[in-house]
Amino acid sequence: VQLVQSGGGLVQPGRSLTLSCTGSGFTFGDYIMNWVRQAPGKGLEWVGFIRTKANGGTTEYAASVKGRFTISRDDSKSIAYLQMNSLETEDTAVYYCSRRVAATFWGQGTLVTVSS
Amino acid sequence: ESVLTQSPGTLSLSPGERAALSCRASQTVSTNYLAWYQQKPGQPPRILVYAVSTRATGVPDRFSGSGSGTDFTLTISRLEPEDFAVYYCQQYGTSPTFGQGTKLEIK
Numbered sequence: 001v002q003l004v005q006s007g008g009g010l011v012q013p014g015r016s017l018t019l020s021c022t023g024s025g026f027t028f029g030d031y032i033m034n035w036v037r038q039a040p041g042k043g044l045e046w047v048g049f050i051r052t053k054a055n056g057g058t059t060e061y062a063a064s065v066k067g068r069f070t071i072s073r074d075d076s077k078s079i080a081y082l083q084m085n086s087l088e089t090e091d092t093a094v095y096y097c098s099r100r101v102a103a104t105f106w107g108q109g110t111l112v113t114v115s116s
Numbered sequence: 117e118s119v120l121t122q123s124p125g126t127l128s129l130s131p132g133e134r135a136a137l138s139c140r141a142s143q144t145v146s147t148n149y150l151a152w153y154q155q156k157p158g159q160p161p162r163i164l165v166y167a168v169s170t171r172a173t174g175v176p177d178r179f180s181g182s183g184s185g186t187d188f189t190l191t192i193s194r195l196e197p198e199d200f201a202v203y204y205c206q207q208y209g210t211s212p213t214f215g216q217g218t219k220l221e222i223k
């Protein structure tokens with residue numbers, strides 16, 4: 001099982017950025033895909049998750065990102081996405097994807113820096 | 117949203133000693149959806165325990181989880197040098213949350 005993340009970087013406040021999480025070594029469509037972030041020197045913060053298509057493919061979000069962030073998935077490509085709009089400086093963090101919410105398998109993390 | 121409060125914030129112990137890390141929830145944790153993670157600098161978290169007391173695959177048996185309702189504990193029976201890290205509890209219901217973490221440092 002492997003999760004490989006891409007798409008981080010430096011972005012200005014108010015702009016958008018999309019992160020990707022590509023899975024391999026397992027049947028991607030059978031699992032909830034989850035996102036967690038960690039601001040520099042801080043603890044872990046749950047961001048949101050997307051259920052499997054069999055369970056409606058619905059999403060849940062933390063209050064801090066609801067309405068600004070959108071999680072989606074393309075099971076044919078084994079990719080989960082985190083689209084982040086209206087980014088704020090407080091969104092600066094390392095973002096991790098994981099398989100399941102109680103997660104054994106994690107991506108390597110990608111740094112998103114929101115700064116002018 | 118269930119708030120998880122971990123204590124102590126920092127725990128200073130020596131290798132070979134026993135560690136007890138506490139996690140208290142503001143609401144009853146549903147269906148025992150409580151996990152513990154270990155995190156070292158520059159790494160993603162590593163799951164140790166899920167469903168309150170089930171050790172994840174490959175986790176040494178010196179790690180054990182216990183508790184119910186709103187009070188949970190991660191116990192490390194005899195500390196090894198590699199156990200010094202930050203530990204987080206997590207409730208993974210519909211709106212998951214993490215505790216703020218306990219730093220386990222070498223005394």
